Amino acid sequence: MNILFIMYDQLRFDYLGCAGHPHLHTPNFDRIAALAVRFTNAYVQSPICGGSRMCFYTGRYASSHGAHWNGFPLRVGEQTLGDHLRKIGMSCHLIGKTHMTVDGEGMERLGLDAGSLIGVRTSECGFDPWVRDDGLWAEGPDGFYDERRSPYNEYLKSQGYDGTNPWADYANAGVRGGRIASGWFFDNTDLPANIREKDSETPWLTSEAIRFIDQAQGPWCAHLSYIKPHWPYIVPAPYHAMYGPEHVPPATRADAEREQAHPVYDAFMNGPVGRAFQDEQVRAKVIPAYMGLIKQCDDQLGRLLDHLEGTGRMQDTMIVLTSDHGDYLGDHWLGEKNLFHDPSVKVPLIIYDPRNAANSTRGTTCDALVESIDLAATFIEAAGGTVPDHIIEGRSLQPWLHGQTPLWRDYAISEYDFSATPVAVKLELEPRDCRLFMVFDGRYKLMHCAAPTLRNMLFDLATDPEELRDLAKTEAHRDIEAKLLAHLRDWGLRMSQRTTRSEDQIKAMRGASTAKGVLIHLKDGSEVDEKLTEKYRGFARQNHLTD
Amino acid sequence: MNILFIMYDQLRFDYLGCAGHPHLHTPNFDRIAALAVRFTNAYVQSPICGGSRMCFYTGRYASSHGAHWNGFPLRVGEQTLGDHLRKIGMSCHLIGKTHMTVDGEGMERLGLDAGSLIGVRTSECGFDPWVRDDGLWAEGPDGFYDERRSPYNEYLKSQGYDGTNPWADYANAGVRGGRIASGWFFDNTDLPANIREKDSETPWLTSEAIRFIDQAQGPWCAHLSYIKPHWPYIVPAPYHAMYGPEHVPPATRADAEREQAHPVYDAFMNGPVGRAFQDEQVRAKVIPAYMGLIKQCDDQLGRLLDHLEGTGRMQDTMIVLTSDHGDYLGDHWLGEKNLFHDPSVKVPLIIYDPRNAANSTRGTTCDALVESIDLAATFIEAAGGTVPDHIIEGRSLQPWLHGQTPLWRDYAISEYDFSATPVAVKLELEPRDCRLFMVFDGRYKLMHCAAPTLRNMLFDLATDPEELRDLAKTEAHRDIEAKLLAHLRDWGLRMSQRTTRSEDQIKAMRGASTAKGVLIHLKDGSEVDEKLTEKYRGFARQNHLTD
Secondary structure, eight states: OEEEEEEESSOOTTSSTTTTOSSOOOHHHHHHHTTSEEESSEEOSSSSHHHHHHHHHHTSOHHHHOOOSTTOOBOTTOOOHHHHHHHTTOEEEEEEOOOOOBOHHHHHHTTOOTTSHHHHHHHTTTOEEEEEOOSOOOEETTEESSOSOOHHHHHHHHTTOOSSOHIIIIITEEEETTEEEETTSGGGTTSBOSSOGGGSHHHHHHHHHHHHHHHOOSSEEEEEEOOTTSSSOOBOTTGGGSOOGGGOOOOOOOGGGGTTOOHHHHHHHTSHHHHHHTSHHHHHHHHHHHHHHHHHHHHHHHHHHHHHHHTTGGGSEEEEEEESOOOOTTGGGOOSSOSOSHHHHEEOEEEEOOSGGGGGGTTEEEOSOEETTHHHHHHHHHTTOOOOTTTOOSOOOHHHHTTOOOOOOSOEEEEEEOTTSHHHHHTTOOGGGOEEEEEEOSSEEEEEESSTTOOOEEEETTTOTTOOOOGGGSSTTHHHHHHHHHHHHHHHTSOOSOTTSOHHHHHHHTTHHHHTTOOOSOSSSTTSOHHHHGGGSSOBOSOOOOO | OEEEEEEESSOOTTSSTTTTOSSOOOHHHHHHHTTSEEEEEEEOSSSSHHHHHHHHHHTSOHHHHOOOSTTOOBOTTOOOHHHHHHHTTOEEEEEEOOOOOBOHHHHHHTTOOTTSHHHHHHHTTTOEEEEEOOSOOOEETTEESSOSOOHHHHHHHHTTOOSSOHIIIIITEEEETTEEEETTSGGGTTSBOSSOGGGSHHHHHHHHHHHHHHHOOSSEEEEEEOOTTSSSOOBOTTGGGSOOGGGOOOOOOOGGGGTTOOHHHHHHHTSHHHHHHTSHHHHHHHHHHHHHHHHHHHHHHHHHHHHHHHTTGGGSEEEEEEESOOOOTTGGGOOSSOSOSHHHHEEEEEEEOOSGGGGGGTTEEEOSOEETTHHHHHHHHHTTOOOOTTTOOSOOOHHHHTTOOOOOOSOEEEEEEOTTSHHHHHTTOOGGGOEEEEEEOSSEEEEEESSTTSOOEEEETTTOTTOOOOGGGSGGGHHHHHHHHHHHHHHHTSOOSOTTSOHHHHHHHTTHHHHTTOOOSOSSSTTSOHHHHGGGSSOBOSOOOOO
C-alpha cells in the first residue's frame, strides 16, 4: 500500500461541503469522504504552520521536538516520518511545503554534508524532496522571507512570466489600471490573479504530484503539501468570481468577548491583523477569495482522484486530506490562526483506507478526539510497522478506520509559542513565558499560559459551541479549570525524550547485568546459581603480586 | 583558566573529613576545601551512574536528555559540555569514566563515522578521550558488562599481571588459601587487593591525569573521573587495614521505615542488595573497605595537588570535586543508591576558583540548593562564555564562588528510572510508569512516582533530618505534598527542548517577517511605511497574462 498524505495550508475545518458549509460546494472532497472516515474532532498540536507541521512530521508534541514556531529549526537527530517509514521499507517523498527550518548549526556540529543523501533528508524534514516549495516568496526591505529559491517561480519564468519574483507579481497579484495590484492588499483580493489558471500554484503542484506518482515504485508515502488556501488571498479566474459577499457567513463573535478579555487574546484582537478582520469590507473581499482558492483545490483534487482511478492507484493507496491549522477569518475578532478557538486549531481530516478492513466505515464520520500527531502512528501501522511509542507520541487511527472502538485519550493538547510576535513585546514577556497550552477534553477547552501572571481562558463547548463565553473571567468554574490543568500537568510529566530505548528493549534489560557479572549482594557467592559466579571463584592463583 | 573537573563514583557526601566524618580523615579534600567553597546541599539529578553523569555532562535534567539509566544511549545531537566549551575556545578531555552508552542507531542514521573526530566525540559524550575506562569489567555467563576493552586492564597486563581480566583477578580480588578471593563477595572485602598499590586504579588514573596535564595546552577542561570508591569494595594494602568495624557508624534506620513502606521503597529494601546491607557483618566488612578506598583517593588527590602546585597550575586551574551519587551502605535498610534519601542523592561538591574574585569565599561553605547540572553552566561561565539557557538547565554557581547572593531556585529535582530493575518486575509495572521524581525545597522532600497507583513519600528534614519518618503514610501532610507536587508539575511544563533558538535570537525575530514582506493586515498598504510595501506597488505591468 502507498500513502498519499495531502495537506492544505490554513484550510478551516468547516469550509468544505461535507463539513456542512452552506455555500462552498466541494464535490471532490465529498467524493473521497464518501469512501473514507471523516474525523470531526481533529486538533493540530500547534496552530501555526511551522510548529504544526513539525508535529505532523515527527508524531510528537511541540514541546517534545522543540520547533515550536516558524523558523525555529528542527534539531538534527529528531526522527521524522521518513526515518520511521524507510526503516520498514516505505520511501517517503515531499511534494510542496514543509515550512521546516534546517538546524544548520547542528548539522555543522555533526559534520553533516548538506549535499549528501543524509544531509538532504536532514535538511528536508526527513523527506526525499521531489519538489520543495514553501509557497511564501514575500520580499521586503530586509530581503526574502524565505531565503531559498522557489521551484514554482522557476516554473513561472519558464512559462514566460517575467521579473525576479513572478510569484509576487503574477500568481499573487491582480492588475488594476495597468499596474500590479498586489494580493497582499485586501483591497485587491477580489481581482483575478494575473496568471493563467493552469499556471497557478495549486494546479502546478498537482501536476508535480501526478508526475511523481506516475514514476514511483511502491510502497511509497508522498506528502503532497499545498500552500493554498493560505494567504495571499487571491485566486485566478474563474475562481475569483465564484463567490461574493452574499456567500460570506457572519463573523462568529460577540461584544462580550472584548470585555475583560484575556491579555493575550486582547493583544491579538487589537493587533493589526485582528483589527483588519474586524472590518466587514475586508471579510467581504477576503472570504470569497479564500473560498475560490478552496474551490480550486477541490477541482485539482478531482483531477488527482481521476488520475488515481485511471491508473489503478485507488486500490493500493491510502489517501489522507488535512490541514496544518485553520483561519479565524474575523471570527472572535481575529484574523489568521495562533489561538485555540476551533476555527484556528481544529482541522479537516479525511482518511481513505483502500483495504477491505475499512469497508464498514466508508462514508462515516468519527468524533474521537484526534491529534495531528496520530497520523505518523497511523502511517507506520499502515506501512506494516510497529509504532515506536517511545518516540511517536500519537496513536494510530487504524482501529477507527477498521470499525473498532479503541480505548482512547481523555484530552487533546495543543501549544502555541508567541514569543517571536508583537504580542510578546506588547505584554513585555520573556520568550520562555510566551508559551500557551490548550487542553480540550471534548467538552471543556482550557487555555493556559506559561507566564505565571496570566490567567486561563475556559470554554464549555457543550453549552457554548461557538466559544463566545470565557468562563475563566469569573471564579465560577475554577474546579473545571483545575481539572483541565491537572490533565495538562500530567501531560507535562510524560516521558518524551527517552527515544533511544523502547519499552521492549527495557524489559529485555531487566536483570541482564547480573548475568554479565555485576554481583553486588553476595557474601560468598552461595546465594546464587554457581554459573553466575564461576568467573570469580574456584581456580588457583599462581602469582601473588602484592609487594 | 583551566578546569579540572574531578568526579569520584559513589562517594557519599558525608564520608569526608571536611564534611564531619568522625573517623575518616581526608587532609587533601580538606586542603582544597580550605581554598574553596564547599556546597553542603548539592543534589544529583539522578542517583545512578549513567543517568547522573548524562545530567552533569549535558547540564540538563534526565527527562530532558532522555538517557535516564545505565545503558540508555545519549541520543546523537544532544549537546554536551565539550560542545559548549569548544565553541568558546576551551578544549575538553576525558580521563576515566563516563558510563555513556553510544547511540549507535542514531549515528548510523546520520552516517557518522565512529572513527572520525566528530564520531569519537559523539561516542564519548562530547569529550576528547585521553583515556576512557568505565572501571566495571565484570564478567558473567552472558559476557562482559562493558563490551569495550579496558585500558586499565592493558596497563595491568603490561605490568605483569596475567590472565584475561586482571581487573577482576588482581585489582578487585584478594587471595585466600592460594586462591582468588573475589572482591565481589563481601566476605572478602577485608582482604587486601592482590595488587601493588601503585598499580591499583586510583593511582593509575592519577598518573594518567598528571601525564595529561603536563602536556596540555590551555585553556583546557579535563574530566578526571575515578571509578572509586564504587564497588567492588576492596582496596590494596595498606588501605585495607586502616579502618575496622569500630569505625563503622551505626546504620541510620528505624523499624518504623519498614511499616506501611512505600511499595517501591519496600521492594528495594527486600531486594537482595537491601537485604545484604541489613546484615551487620556485611557493613562491618564493606564500610572499612569503602573508607580505605576513599582514603586512597585522598592520598592520590594530595599527589595531584602537589603536582599542580609544583607546576604553577594551582594559579590558573579551577578544581572541582564531586561524585555522581552516594551509597546507602545499609542506611534506611538499603545498599547501593537509586532512591532519594540524602546518602544516595546528595553529593560532596567542592569548587576551588583560583581567581581573586573568589578570595572572600575561600574555606567557606554554601548551603544553597545546588543541582549537579549547575556545573556545566559554571564551567561555561568560567571559560568566558554566556550560558545558553535554552539548552543548559543548570545555573552558574560563579556568583556563590564570588561572594554574591543571587536569586536562586526554590526546589531541586532528581529523577530515577527503575524500569530495567527487578523492582519493576516485582511491582508489575510498565517501563514508562517506573519513573520516580524527587522534589526538595530545602525542608520537605517528596518522592513521586509516574505510576498512578502509587502514593508519594514525604520527609521533613527540619524535624527529621535523618529521613526516617515518611509523612505521606497518613493524610496529615497532604497540603505539603500538594505544594511540592505543584513544583514538580511546574517543572514538568518547563521549556527544555527548544534548543535551536535562544531567548535573544527569538527577541531578534520579533517583527522580522514584516520587514521581509509578510504583510497580512493591509487594505491598501497605506497603513505602513511605504518602504515595507515598495516591492508590491507603484510599478507598471508590461504583460497581462490572464488568458
